[in-house]
Amino acid sequence: MATAVFPNAHKNYINGEWVEASTKKGIENRNPANTDDLVGIFPASSAEDVNRAVEAAKNAFDKWRLTPAPKRAEILFRAAEIMIERKEDLAVDMTREMGKVLAETRGDVQEAIDMTYLMAGEGRRLFGQTTPSELPNKFAMSVRAPIGVCGLITPWNFPIAIPSWKMMPALVCGNTVVIKPAQDTPLSTYHLVQILAEAGLPEGVANIVSGTGPDVGAPLMNHPDVKLVSFTGSTGVGRIVSLACAGTFKHCHLEMGGKNIILVMDDANIDLAVDGAIWGGFGTSGQRCTAASRVAVHKKVYKEFVDKFAARAKKLRVGDGLQPDIDMGPAINETQLQTVMKYVEIGKQEGAKIATGGNRLNKGAHAKGWFHEPTVFIDCDPKMRICQEEIFGPVVSVMPMNSLDEAIEIANGVKYGLSSSIYTRNVNDSFRAQRDLDTGIVYVNAPTIGAETHLPFGGTKQTGNGHRESGAPALDFYSEWKTIYIDYSDHLQRAQIDNATT
Numbered sequence: 001m002a003t004a005v006f007p008n009a010h011k012n013y014i015n016g017e018w019v020e021a022s023t024k025k026g027i028e029n030r031n032p033a034n035t036d037d038l039v040g041i042f043p044a045s046s047a048e049d050v051n052r053a054v055e056a057a058k059n060a061f062d063k064w065r066l067t068p069a070p071k072r073a074e075i076l077f078r079a080a081e082i083m084i085e086r087k088e089d090l091a092v093d094m095t096r097e098m099g100k101v102l103a104e105t106r107g108d109v110q111e112a113i114d115m116t117y118l119m120a121g122e123g124r125r126l127f128g129q130t131t132p133s134e135l136p137n138k139f140a141m142s143v144r145a146p147i148g149v150c151g152l153i154t155p156w157n158f159p160i161a162i163p164s165w166k167m168m169p170a171l172v173c174g175n176t177v178v179i180k181p182a183q184d185t186p187l188s189t190y191h192l193v194q195i196l197a198e199a200g201l202p203e204g205v206a207n208i209v210s211g212t213g214p215d216v217g218a219p220l221m222n223h224p225d226v227k228l229v230s231f232t233g234s235t236g237v238g239r240i241v242s243l244a245c246a247g248t249f250k251h252c253h254l255e256m257g258g259k260n261i262i263l264v265m266d267d268a269n270i271d272l273a274v275d276g277a278i279w280g281g282f283g284t285s286g287q288r289c290t291a292a293s294r295v296a297v298h299k300k301v302y303k304e305f306v307d308k309f310a311a312r313a314k315k316l317r318v319g320d321g322l323q324p325d326i327d328m329g330p331a332i333n334e335t336q337l338q339t340v341m342k343y344v345e346i347g348k349q350e351g352a353k354i355a356t357g358g359n360r361l362n363k364g365a366h367a368k369g370w371f372h373e374p375t376v377f378i379d380c381d382p383k384m385r386i387c388q389e390e391i392f393g394p395v396v397s398v399m400p401m402n403s404l405d406e407a408i409e410i411a412n413g414v415k416y417g418l419s420s421s422i423y424t425r426n427v428n429d430s431f432r433a434q435r436d437l438d439t440g441i442v443y444v445n446a447p448t449i450g451a452e453t454h455l456p457f458g459g460t461k462q463t464g465n466g467h468r469e470s471g472a473p474a475l476d477f478y479s480e481w482k483t484i485y486i487d488y489s490d491h492l493q494r495a496q497i498d499n500a501t502t
């Protein structure tokens with residue numbers, strides 16, 4: 001069996017073979033905790049490579065769509081089993097290329113395993129409807145039909161989980177795929193494609209082309225033979241993807257930015273809320289689309305919360321995520337670190353107070369990585385840019401508030417709508433909050449992160465465009481409903497006319 005893993009140089013996977021990019025150029029993938037550590041060199045591919053991959057996927061589609069779904073699912077099931085065997089190696093490689101701590105990269109791999117098992121199970125369901133016809137001697141049903149070649153474009157913060165959220169439902173529904181991983185974290189997606197190949201996925205069914213957004217993502221989403229595009233990334237790039245798909249009426253699924261919030265009411269278990277805000281705000285160094293980058297705290301418990309929260313944030317150990325005693329890793333790259341530093345300056349100029357953090361870490365053990373202190377801004381105004389814009393780093397802005405109404409107004413007063421959370425022991429308030437918070441996901445007495453794969457995942461407003469990833473709703477995006485009427489009356493029957501009541 002061909003392998004994706006050469007000492008350091010990797011190729012694209014097209015039509016069942018690892019092939020060099022037409023450009024013969026590569027992009028370095030370096031460990032963000034130690035930039036001396038070269039994880040690998042990945043192809044800097046071009047439109048020519050995309051064209052080859054799409055052609056392979058198009059050619060493979062007819063056979064794959066006619067492969068019975070339970071058989072497709074068996075391949076996925078085998079892939080999940082292989083992932084379990086390799087879980088630790090996959091997690092270590094992911095920490096090296098992405099920086100988040102091992103406990104979290106193990107979780108990322110587990111999410112891919114869960115998603116793969118879930119979709120393997122769907123292979124024996126893929127339910128449609130059967131329903132009585134309004135006319136006699138007529139049968140009505142709906143079935144799911146595959147769509148064709150799917151172009152999948154993914155971000156770097158969940159390097160194996162997000163590719164699996166897209167690939168597994170696409171494949172079980174009978175589509176073929178070309179995936180373009182984020183250029184900061186291609187290795188984990190390479191491992192996933194390699195595992196699918198080892199599990200028996202036929203050639204051409206899943207292809208990987210690595211490279212930059214403009215050089216690979218753009219030709220992929222504009223390719224006339226790509227019928228569906230699923231994108232996860234920033235709202236700015238999502239808008240470009242959406243416009244590109246509109247021109248050719250491609251099915252288009254967008255999962256984009258967030259500015260998520262935790263609400264802490266005056267009857268909350270404060271220690272539990274602090275635990276949640278630490279995990280939600282600083283897990284993955286705040287680089288989760290669901291990160292709790294805002295916390296609104298009732299004035300009656302504000303001081304207690306802020307004191308405890310800042311003290312805990314200050315104690316977080318920042319460093320190389322491969323080391324067992326580390327709580328928080330680096331930013332993904334220099335640009336992301338610069339963005340964090342820029343927003344810290346903006347926060348200071350806006351008049352927010354720093355309770356802890358605020359500085360880059362670049363001495364001693366931190367000298368070779370993109371590290372930043374966990375940073376807590378307090379006494380923030382909801383209109384400040386640090387409370388409105390996605391920072392995507394270890395920066396949490398805390399705002400005081402007086403009531404549930406005010407808390408919900410603050411929560412909903414941003415352009416994003418991914419995840420929100422409320423800490424309260426009041427059952428009425430918790431139900432009002434879950435009804436009125438305008439986000440795709442709401443947690444009660446738990447932080448804004450922690451999605452499970454069998455439930456719908458996605459956001460409102462500028463976070464999403466109405467589709468949902470994972471859970472059964474993912475099948476709705478990766479298949480087309482086909483409605484079938486079978487008339488066995490042997491004469492013309494006209495719906496709404498021959499059986500009209502008046």
Ligand code: NAD
Pocket residue numbers: 153154155156157158180181182183211212213214216217218221232233234235237238240241255256257258288289390392418458459463
């Ligand atoms: P990004 O938008 O910069 O890149 C995402 C992907 O798009 C990458 O593969 C990139 O190469 C590609 N791309 C960039 N320019 C392109 C172009 N012109 N045409 C086609 N493709 C292009 O995002 P990122 O920095 O990788 O990830 C961080 C962002 O992703 C954050 O905004 C975060 O909130 C969001 N995110 C959202 C979710 C969600 O489910 N809502 C999940 C994870 C991350």
